[in-house]
Amino acid sequence: MKPILLAICTLLMLSGCSVKETSLKPYNYTLEPMLKLKHASVSNQDVLKVAYIDAPSGLNSRAILYKKDGAMQPYKYGTWSETPPLKLQHLITEALMDQHHFSSVISGTSMASNNLVLEPVLQNFEEVFREDGTSYVHVSLRFRIVEIKNGNVLGSIKLSSKQEVTNTSGATGTVEAFNVATAEVIHDLATWINEVRK
């Protein structure tokens, strides 16, 4: 009996010492570029697989990152609902599929057979604060398209976009800027990939 009482007292003391921060819970934001690509005029029989986006460990998290004075920090009251690499993979897959340039565009987890692979590498996906307090978002990816049959790299390109953050009401404005920048990058990607594989 005595040990039980002692344990209960200890737990009460510890809970009393611990601090529970009474603040807002962070909002989950989803990357939604609202992109609508035009239908391709010509189509081919290729099946393109969009591989999982390779990214540095810092970008492979749900934190919305900003850079100030050279240091990367997460937003306190905002996080991504999914990690940017995973979300970008889905967005790119859907956008290229809607374009109907390829016979089919599949994601990395698909069981379908494919003859082409798009290998994206996420290089930048952050908000950068200037000294005057204004900021912009920087989205940068490198893409390689590879033919599986012989392992040849058919093409490689680095696409990036910088968008000013106009809405300064927390992470919401930043996410809006990210949506615009992402849309621009995916649009450029569609244009480039249609040229590489006509």
Add this chain to the structure above:
Amino acid sequence: MENRFSYILVGAFVFVLLIGGVLSILWLGHYSDEGTFKFYKVATKESVSGLNEKAPVKLRGVQIGEVRTITINPKNAEEVLVTIRVQDDAPIKEDTYAVIEAQGITGLSFIQLQGGANEAKELKTSGKVEEYGIIYSRPSTFSRLDKTITSLSTKAEMIFERAERIMSEKNVKNLEIIIENSAKIAESTSKTMANIEAHNKEINQLLTEATAAVKAVKDMSYSFSTAVDTTGVSMMNNVSKASQSITNVMGGLNQKLEKGSFDVDILFRENLMPLHQTLQELQVLLNETQGFVSNLKDSPSDLLFKEETIQPAPNER
């Protein structure tokens, strides 16, 4: 009167003596021509210098005749024909041969006839010059000696010339190097032999061990052979049965594969793809855990007291 008589007597004596001398010379000269003779020709290609007419002809050292004429063979310029006259009863056989030899140190020569076995036929000759029997000569001792010395001299000269070539400065230098190297090799060989001798004991030990090992292998081989003989048949039967079972299993598996109900590729994709997704999520979790652990490392008390808090972004204030 007395003086005149004595002069006549002396003159008569001298006259008689002179006549006697002449007669004795004539007598002596005709003496050697007495008896019957036969003639032969000796054909030789050697020089006949020192050989004169009337030079003796001897058979085995016994004088049996003399040289009559010496001429060059008109049909063969290299050959000298010496006509000899020998006593009629001298045994000149078909295998008799002539040798021109010197008479002491006088420089004169004579013809020595040699050979002539009893069973050989007599060499035919005739009274006519054209039909004289021909005795062929053999080189004389001096000639043979001369030839031998000449040949030896030529060979010696050749040897000396070659020796001179061999012993040229270059070859002498090379020889020196060879000798030097030979000395080194000898020294090295000596050391090697010393090492071999030193290791001889170890080699002997190794050989002993190797012999023991070979014996053990032989015994093992015998044991193995016995084991195979005794249990090998049943073991092979078991192996055969096991093989049959495996064949059956593989056959069933093959049928399933052909029907498509056991597609490795599909199985692989079905299991690997979800695994891939799980790994991605695990990676995210690891990143977050890494950040958490890093924060905890910086401030362990955060586990209970949560002192470190995330600073709001500039536009979150």
